[in-house]
Structure formats: structure tokens, C-alpha cells
Amino acid sequence: MKGWLSRLGLRAIMLGYLAVILVGPLAIVFWRTFEDGFAPAWDALTTPETLNALKLTLIITAIAVPVNTIFGIVCALAIVRRRFRGKGLLNAFIDLPLALSPVVVGLSLFLLYGQDGWFGSWLDERGIDVLFALPSMVIATIFVSLPFVAREVVPTLREIGDEQEQAAQTLGASGWQTFWRITLPSIRWAVIYGVILTTARCLGEYGAVAVVSGRLQGQTETATLRVQERYEAFDLAGAYAISIVLALIAMLVLVAMTVIRPKEEAA
Amino acid sequence: MSILVRNVSKRFGDFVALDDVSLDVESGALTALLGPSGSGKSTLLRIIAGLETADWGEILLAGKDATALAPQKRNVGFVFQHYAAFKHMTVWENVAFGLKVRKRPKTEIAERVDELLNLVQLQNFGHRYPAQLSGGQRQRMGLARALAPEPQVLLLDEPFGALDARVRAELREWLRQLHDVVHVTTVFVTHDQDEAMEISDQIAVINHGSLEQVGSPRELYDNPASEFVMTFVGDAQPLGESLVRPHDVDLLHEPADGAVEAMIVRVTLLGRDAKVELHNAEGSEFVVLMTRDQFNAGGYWRGQTVWAQPHHERVFATSAGDLESVSS
Amino acid sequence: MTEVALNRPARSGASRDRAATALSLGFVTTFLMVMVGLPLAALTWEATSEGTQSFWDAVSSPESVAALKLTLVASFAVSLLNAVLGTITAWVLVRDDFRGKTVVNAIIDLPFALPTIVAGLTLLALYGPTSPVGIDVAFSRTAIVLALMFVTLPFVVRTVQPVLQELDPEIEEAAHSLGASHTRTFVRVILPNILPGILSGVALAFAKAVGEFGSLVIITGNIPFETEVSSVHIYGRIESGDSSGAAAVAVVLLAISFLTLLSIGVIRHIATRHDR
Numbered sequence: 001m002k003g004w005l006s007r008l009g010l011r012a013i014m015l016g017y018l019a020v021i022l023v024g025p026l027a028i029v030f031w032r033t034f035e036d037g038f039a040p041a042w043d044a045l046t047t048p049e050t051l052n053a054l055k056l057t058l059i060i061t062a063i064a065v066p067v068n069t070i071f072g073i074v075c076a077l078a079i080v081r082r083r084f085r086g087k088g089l090l091n092a093f094i095d096l097p098l099a100l101s102p103v104v105v106g107l108s109l110f111l112l113y114g115q116d117g118w119f120g121s122w123l124d125e126r127g128i129d130v131l132f133a134l135p136s137m138v139i140a141t142i143f144v145s146l147p148f149v150a151r152e153v154v155p156t157l158r159e160i161g162d163e164q165e166q167a168a169q170t171l172g173a174s175g176w177q178t179f180w181r182i183t184l185p186s187i188r189w190a191v192i193y194g195v196i197l198t199t200a201r202c203l204g205e206y207g208a209v210a211v212v213s214g215r216l217q218g219q220t221e222t223a224t225l226r227v228q229e230r231y232e233a234f235d236l237a238g239a240y241a242i243s244i245v246l247a248l249i250a251m252l253v254l255v256a257m258t259v260i261r262p263k264e265e266a267a
Numbered sequence: 268m269s270i271l272v273r274n275v276s277k278r279f280g281d282f283v284a285l286d287d288v289s290l291d292v293e294s295g296a297l298t299a300l301l302g303p304s305g306s307g308k309s310t311l312l313r314i315i316a317g318l319e320t321a322d323w324g325e326i327l328l329a330g331k332d333a334t335a336l337a338p339q340k341r342n343v344g345f346v347f348q349h350y351a352a353f354k355h356m357t358v359w360e361n362v363a364f365g366l367k368v369r370k371r372p373k374t375e376i377a378e379r380v381d382e383l384l385n386l387v388q389l390q391n392f393g394h395r396y397p398a399q400l401s402g403g404q405r406q407r408m409g410l411a412r413a414l415a416p417e418p419q420v421l422l423l424d425e426p427f428g429a430l431d432a433r434v435r436a437e438l439r440e441w442l443r444q445l446h447d448v449v450h451v452t453t454v455f456v457t458h459d460q461d462e463a464m465e466i467s468d469q470i471a472v473i474n475h476g477s478l479e480q481v482g483s484p485r486e487l488y489d490n491p492a493s494e495f496v497m498t499f500v501g502d503a504q505p506l507g508e509s510l511v512r513p514h515d516v517d518l519l520h521e522p523a524d525g526a527v528e529a530m531i532v533r534v535t536l537l538g539r540d541a542k543v544e545l546h547n548a549e550g551s552e553f554v555v556l557m558t559r560d561q562f563n564a565g566g567y568w569r570g571q572t573v574w575a576q577p578h579h580e581r582v583f584a585t586s587a588g589d590l591e592s593v594s595s
Numbered sequence: 596m597t598e599v600a601l602n603r604p605a606r607s608g609a610s611r612d613r614a615a616t617a618l619s620l621g622f623v624t625t626f627l628m629v630m631v632g633l634p635l636a637a638l639t640w641e642a643t644s645e646g647t648q649s650f651w652d653a654v655s656s657p658e659s660v661a662a663l664k665l666t667l668v669a670s671f672a673v674s675l676l677n678a679v680l681g682t683i684t685a686w687v688l689v690r691d692d693f694r695g696k697t698v699v700n701a702i703i704d705l706p707f708a709l710p711t712i713v714a715g716l717t718l719l720a721l722y723g724p725t726s727p728v729g730i731d732v733a734f735s736r737t738a739i740v741l742a743l744m745f746v747t748l749p750f751v752v753r754t755v756q757p758v759l760q761e762l763d764p765e766i767e768e769a770a771h772s773l774g775a776s777h778t779r780t781f782v783r784v785i786l787p788n789i790l791p792g793i794l795s796g797v798a799l800a801f802a803k804a805v806g807e808f809g810s811l812v813i814i815t816g817n818i819p820f821e822t823e824v825s826s827v828h829i830y831g832r833i834e835s836g837d838s839s840g841a842a843a844v845a846v847v848l849l850a851i852s853f854l855t856l857l858s859i860g861v862i863r864h865i866a867t868r869h870d871r
Contacts, residue, residue, distance in 0.1 A: 101806025
């Protein structure tokens with residue numbers, strides 16, 4: 001009797017916790033957005049600046065994700081298959097973006113690429129705009145979403161071992177053929193899962209990009225920056241509309257994660 | 268194709284895996300590298316394959332120096348103890364891999380894969396994935412895969428080690444038959460002396476990184492070069508100053524020259540053999556095996572005092588690490 | 596034993612290997628140096644460029660101290676809350692079964708998937724001036740705790756879940772057969788095993804909370820000395836052009852991040868000592 005009660009009790013605590021913190025707030029936003037129907041929300045969403053912001057977010061993500069995917073795979077291969085000193089330090093550097101405040105990230109990039117920064121004058125001379133322009137936003141996004149692919153691939157690679165690759169070598173496959181036909185397919189679910197996490201992080205980045213972008217409307221405003229901007233402009237509907245889009249994408253991400261996770265664990 | 272191993276040495280940190288090993292592998296023969304765990308036999312096999320590099324020495328394949336050659340270029344087939352199956356490919360694709368990598372025409376690949384699947388009796392399993400096969404089937408696939416690109420040498424690393432005893436025995440016999448058909452120079456690593464004795468043409472016994480002896484199964488059994496070989500290939504036990512095999516001892520009812528006095532402590536009848544356990548004067552035990560006929564004719568019983576006279580016993584004098592053998 | 600004549604080193608294969616290692620490592624290290632190392636170096640440089648006195652002044656200004664205190668206290672509180680609630684959540688997800696469990700399990704990851712600014716906005720919608728249930732905690736310290744709870748929710752859950760999953764049920768059965776009650780079994784048998792998981796989850800949550808920015812920007816109002824956390828304080832300094840002041844406080848946060856990462860490594864090391 002007591003066991004049954006405490007089990008329900010715990011379940012209630014957990015569900016209550018999730019409802020209060022996560023589900024409730026999200027549900028309210030959905031409700032408020034479509035309170036007056038679909039059309040106002042659509043109008044708020046399809047203003048040129050907002051569409052630009054969404055486009056910019058997608059462009060940055062489209063650059064950052066492949067870069068971090070390649071880095072993640074090469075890094076994981078180096079960590080798992082190669083012997084070298086300083087692996088601990090390497091791991092620490094890779095994990096660092098997870099523990100750093102986005103504002104700190106933004107500031108450090110600001111100090112590196114800004115006018116008075118280390119690269120500032122060099123870039124100025126060549127007329128290259130990094131800060132307050134796309135390049136710095138891409139760099140910031142790459143920084144904060146760096147670890148995900150590597151962290152997913154490392155344990156999988158370790159688990160698989162390299163016997164299949166040795167077999168491929170004895171069968172005449174070159175290094176590239178072995179990587180493409182044997183290694184990559186064997187880690188594909190880990191890579192996909194890592195890509196999903198990286199994409200979600202890129203789409204949701206706010207703090208670092210806020211610092212380096214200068215938040216110039218229509219030019220260096222991402223979707224997340226636009227949400228903030230609309231709120232400050234007292235356009236709550238506009239802010240909500242973009243938020244809904246981002247929330248829907250987030251839910252798609254959750255679905256993808258739930259579907260892919262078991263495949264990754266089975267491999 | 269012949270394999271020549273010349274003065275190969277390899278260490279892993281402080282551990283000496285191979286110490287100046289030289290070996291001639293007969294072309295076309297089925298050769299076993301036999302030794303206990305950690306003896307270096309797998310390391311040697313992998314050095315021949317190019318999966319490891321020796322610290323010193325050379326490997327010559329068909330007379331040409333292959334020491335610096337990558338495994339891809341050596342044209343050796345390798346079969347792994349745990350199959351190393353390409354899990355994301357079907358059986359058919361696994362077997363075809365070596366040919367696809369060499370960019371052979373599709374029709375040629377199809378022909379060869381079908382031929383091999385038939386050879387290893389997996390013709391109905393081509394579309395299955397390795398996870399759907401039993402251990403024995405996976406290993407047969409491994410063999411077909413290794414043979415597909417027509418290697419000049421086939422190397423097997425404890426190929427049946429992960430299988431249960433019955434399957435092991437079946438596949439062992441089957442490997443011998445395969446070799447008789449395919450005739451490729453084959454080297455396999457095992458710690459199981461029965462396996463080596465049963466199917467190989469030539470056995471190389473390795474212990475602690477050194478080659479103890481190379482020869483046919485019969486040579487190794489009849490003329491072991493060291494105490495290790497004698498005890499590892501077949502049974503042997505000390506009797507007096509020498510080592511003798513359990514079947515090579517006569518039990519006499521009277522003292523004789525070279526015979527050791529002993530008392531029978533136990534008699535067990537094992538099928539067609541009789542096992543007689545004895546204690547000698549110092550109290551140490553030894554075992555004599557004889558046929559039932561011999562036993563019945565000899566009139567032995569428990570508690571009886573007999574004199575054990577060895578035949579073909581061998582003495583290996585050990586001084587300063589050198590081994591000499593003296594035969595009787 | 597043998598003549599040395601034919602002995603020669605057979606190193607070529609090994610050197611092929613070493614070249615590949617050097618190449619991949621070179622790429623990885625260069626990438627990390629450029630993307631992570633250099634910016635952080637520039638940050639540390641800037642923070643100390645005007646001397647230790649200036650660094651100290653920036654860090655110990657009343658506003659900065661207030662922000663830091665608030666940040667640390669709030670993060671600490673939230674981490675402890677997470678330790679309890681996160682463990683309960685993990686427990687229910689592993690041990691209990693009910694319809695919709697898969698959905699609930701998926702929702703846990705929402706804070707990973709949802710942008711922080713959106714999170715802040717949704718919390719404002721439910722717990723702010725326009726709240727349909729009449730709760731208005733916007734622009735208060737409660738809002739900080741709420742927002743931090745949101746973004747740190749998954750951490751302890753996800754670090755404890757796998758450990759609970761792996762836990763051999765036979766250990767508990769053994770304890771029960773020896774007469775231990777459920778509570779006692781939990782405290783003496785289960786808890787010690789999941790404690791490292793809880794602790795690393797807490798450390799991750801703490802690190803995230805200390806640096807959190809996006810979710811706080813809207814709902815807290817960023818009132819100095821009241822609801823301004825360090826990350827917002829740094830942002831303010833950047834906006835007003837005080838780069839070195841901002842950098843000084845940022846370096847403090849950086850140090851906290853480093854230390855937290857280190858402690859996670861230590862926890863992991865201690866946790867696996869029984870497996871060695």
C-alpha cells in the first residue's frame with residue numbers, strides 16, 4: 001500500500017515539476033499567439049525584417065553545422081584511434097564551450113576581431129568586416145556549438161573498435177576508402193544525433209551573437225535577436241510569432257532525438 | 268607463395284613480444300603458429316599481414332621485401348577471431364568488399380561472390396546481415412571475404428577461438444578440406460595443440476616470443492627439441508631425470524635397468540585406454556597410459572609395486588638458458 | 596644467439612602512422628586554437644591589460660559584486676533544487692511505467708532544443724504581468740530562479756538516468772533480503788551509486804546557471820543590485836564601451852567555468868575508482 005502511494009506521489013511531483021517549469025509556459029505562448037486566430041500571427045511572422053532574421057539564422061546554421069560536423073568527426077577519430085600526449089587538455093578545450101557564458105564568448109570574440117582587437121587593424125586594412133557582420137556571427141555560433149558531434153561520436157567509436165577497419169585494410173581498401181565505406185557508416189547514427197544537437201544549438205544561440213552582431217535590424221539580426229527586439233518594441237505578437245516557429249522547430253528536434261537515440265545506442 | 272620471416276623482433280613498451288624470430292613458411296602448405304597465450308604468435312601473424320610493424324627484421328613475400336608495405340598492398344587475406352564483420356553490410360556485400368575496392372567489373376564480382384558463397388555453403392544467406400548469422404556462419408563469411416580477392420596468402424588469427432567446441436571441431440576439419448581445394452599458403456594461429464596437430468602440414472611452436480621448433484606434427488611429437496615443445500605438443504611428465512610420454516612407459520613386475528620403483532595408487536578404465544596412476548619413492552605422482560589389452564595382460568592392481576621403464580624418454584639439460592636434447 | 600647482420604629497423608609502417616596522427620592532430624589543434632584558444636587569450640589579455648588594480652576595481656565595484664553574489668547564490672540554489680527534483684524525475688522515468696512516458700522523457704530535453712530567449716518569453720507569458728493564473732513574479736529574484744530552473748532542468752536528470760538504468764537490481768534484492776527497508780536501501784545502497792551522477796549533473800547545471808543570459812534578459816528586467824546577474828552586467832559594460840571592465844568580470848566567470856569543468860573531471864575520476 002505504502003509503496004504504491006509513494007510511487008504515485010513521486011510521479012505527481014515529477015509531472016508537476018515539468019508542468020510548472022516547461023509545459024505550462026510553452027502552452028500559454030501557443031495559446032496567446034493563436035488567441036486571435038491564425039492570420040495576425042502570420043502577418044506578424046511575415047514582415048520583411050522577420051523573414052530576413054529567419055533567413056540569417058538559417059544561413060549561419062547552414063555554415064556552422066557542417067564545419068562542426070567535420071571537426072567533430074576528425075577530432076573523435078584522433079582522440080579514440082591515435083595515441084598522443086595531452087588528450088586530457090584536448091578534452092577540456094572541447095568541453096569548454098558547454099560551460100562558458102555566451103556573453104563571455106561574445107566578448108572574447110569582440111576583443112579579438114574588433115577595431116581595437118588583436119586582429120582588428122589587420123582586418124581593417126583589408127576592408128574585411130568581421131564584427132557587426134556575418135563572419136563574426138558564424139564564428140560565435142561555431143564556438144558555442146563546437147562540442148556536440150565530437151562528444152557523441154567518441155563513445156561510439158570507442159565501442160566499435162577498429163577491427164573492421166583492419167579487415168578493410170587487409171582487403172585492399174585505401175585509407176580514404178576505409179573511412180568512407182567502413183568507419184563513417186559505422187558511426188552514422190552518432191553523427192546524425194550530434195548534428196541534431198548542433199543544429200538546435202545553432203538555431204537557438206542568443207548571447208554570443210548578441211554581443212558580436214551589433215544587432216543591426218535587417219542586417220545582423222538573427223531570429224533569436226529579433227524576438228528580443230520585437231519584445232522591446234512592445235510588439236508582443238511579433239515576438240510570440242517567431243517564438244512559435246522556434247518552438248515548433250525545437251519540438252521537431254525533440255522528436256528526431258527520441259527517434260535517433262535508440263539507433264545510436266544500438267550501434 | 269612463400270613467406271620468409273627474418274630476425275623479427277617486436278616490443279610493446281617493456282614487454283618483448285617477439286625476440287629474433289626467423290621462419291620459413293612452405294608455399295602452399297597449411298602452417299600452424301602454436302603457442303600459449305601471450306607467446307607472440309598473433310603478433311607475428313599481424314606483422315606478416317602488415318597490421319603491425321616489427322621493430323627489427325624483415326618479412327619477404329614471394330621473395331620480395333614486404334616489410335615496409337602497407338597491408339593493402341600485400342595481397343594477404345586475414346580472418347579475425349571475432350570475425351570483424353562489416354555490420355552495416357549484407358553477407359554478399361561483405362564478401363564483395365575486397366573486389367569492389369579493387370574496382371572490378373560488376374559481373375566479375377557477382378560471379379566470384381556467388382562462387383565463394385557456394386564454397387562456404389552460405390549461398391542462401393547472401394542478403395542477410397552478420398547479426399543474423401551464427402558464430403560459425405560469420406566465420407565462414409569471414410573466410411569467403413578474405414578469399415574473394417584471390418590473396419596469395421591466407422592468415423587466420425585464432426579463427427575458431429570464439430566458437431563452441433563442437434562448431435570448432437567441425438570448422439577445423441572444414442578448413443583443412445578447403446585448403447585442399449584452394450591450395451593457398453595458409454598460416455593460422457592457435458593455442459590448441461589438437462587443432463594444430465590435426466590439420467596442419469607444418470607447425471611452428473612459439474613460446475615467450477621465441478621460436479621453439481618448426482616441423483611436421485609427427486616430428487614435433489616424436490622429436491621435440493625442448494621441454495616446452497614436448498609438454499605442449501602431447502603430454503609429457505618427468506620420470507627420474509627425463510621426460511616421458513604416458514604411453515611410452517612399461518610397467519614391469521621386477522626391477523630392471525633404468526626402471527623406477529613405484530606403487531600403483533589408482534586405476535581408471537577410460538574406454539579403450541587404462542590409466543594407471545603411480546607414486547614413486549619420493550612420493551611424486553605420474554601417470555601411465557596403456558591399452559586395455561595391455562592392462563589385462565599385465566595383471567595390475569591398486570597397491571601393487573611395479574617398476575616403470577620408459578621408452579623414447581628425453582632429457583633436456585638446461586644450463587645458462589641453452590637447451591640440448593638427448594634421445595634414448 | 597644470432598648474427599646481427601640481417602637486423603635492421605622496419606620502421607616505415609610506423610612512420611606512416613605517425614604522419615597521419617600528426618596531420619589530424621594538427622588540424623584539430625589549429626581549429627581549437629583559432630576558434631577557442633585565441634579569443635580566450637584576447638579576453639584574459641584585455642582583462643589584465645590595464646594592470647591588476649584596474650582589474651580589481653572593475654571586479655570589486657558595488658554593482659559587479661552584487662551581480663556576482665546574486666549569480667552565485669541563485670545558481671547554487673537552483674543546483675540544489677535540481678539535485679532533488681532531477682533525481683526524482685530520473686527515478687520516475689527509470690523505475691515507473693505509465694502511458695506517455697516516452698513523451699515525458701522527450702520533453703526533458705526541451706531546454707536543450709529551445710532558444711533561451713524563447714524560454715524567457717514563455718516564462719514571462721505564464722508568470723508575468725499578463726499571467727492567466729495571476730502569478731506575477733516578473734522583475735524579481737524569483738524570476739531568476741524560475742528561468743534558471745528551466746534551462747538547467749535536463750542536466751541532473753540525464754546524468755542520473757543512465758546510472759539508475761545500469762544499477763543491478765540484484766544489489767537491491769540483496770539488501771532487502773538482509774532486512775533493509777526501502778528507505779534504508781535507498782540511502783545506503785542506491786544513493787552512493789548514483790551520487791557521482793548527481794554531482795556531475797549538479798556541476799553542469801551550476802556552470803550553465805552561472806553563465807545563463809538569454810532567458811534572464813526579458814523576465815528579470817535586469818535591475819542593477821536587484822535582479823542583475825553577472826552575464827547581464829558584463830553585457831551592460833560592453834554596451835557602454837567599458838571593454839576591459841567587462842573583460843575583468845568575464846575572466847572571473849571564465850575561472851568559475853574552468854573550475855567547474857575540473858570538478859566534473861575529478862568526480863568522474865573518483866566515481867570510477869572502484870572499477871579499476
